[in-house]
Amino acid sequence: MIEITGFSNYHIATIMIAEANMEQADVFKHELITEMDSGKKQILISFENVQYIDSSFLGALVASLKYALTIGGDLAVYGLNENILNLFEMIRMDKVFKVFKTVPASYEDGWIAG
Amino acid sequence: MFLNKQFIFDNKVQSIQPLMHEVLNFIRENVSPDRYAVKVNNCRHVLVELLTNAVKHSGVENSILSIDIGDKVINIRKTDNGRPFYLKEYGNFPLHASFVGEQIEIHKDELYCIYAIVESTNSLSFEVVEYPIHSLDQIMDMEEHYGLLILLKSSDSVRYLFKEVDGSNHFDISVSLA
16 A cells, blocks of 8 residues: 655655545555554655545544654655645645645654644 | 436445546536636545445445536535435434424534534535634544535535435535636
């Protein structure tokens, strides 16, 4: 489901599926939390391969962020297509997740959008 | 101008994307390019969530998606004979007449509150209230259920209708073309 690679002082988790839907949500959350538990606490999630996201997958994304915050970690998103970015803006997920248009050079100052 | 087309959905998650494309093609062919460009994301979000709702909650093999395209609005209706909308302590549909007019809080967290308004013993409308985001604590208290919120924010109205005559459920979503 996700491929994780080290980059600068953080990690990039690339979602390897095109349809981020209810069938994939639990696996995604489990894999992401497993990575955080192994010490990769600052993770940029790449949506470059994703065509659409449903409410279940969005719920898994928020649950993962909440978990990250409880262990002193951080999550941000990158590579949202126009449709997914529109959804994030519509329900203000862009105020919850830091949305990057390009891969940041390094992790600094926290990613929570606030 | 008024056009209608119906689509059968087999309530399988792998059918969501092909059907979504089929429906969006029908809309694109019958709406001006400028209006389509402005509203395509709204329609896509509505379709994904209506179809996902059918997979998750209907408990039956098929749903019908009916698309009406008028001059000023696109109406998207999902119909099935599965489980009716559940309002916890308010009981099953048809609801008791004493509930008509009530505003029922069905979802609330630090960012949003969603209400169901009992329009009749067999119908509901929905409204959402937004709260400002100003702290990390709000994120920790966020709920993780977004289906109805996405429907409400993507459209101009969301209604649920239960038809007693055949026990069918109807979600009616309007997306204005204005």
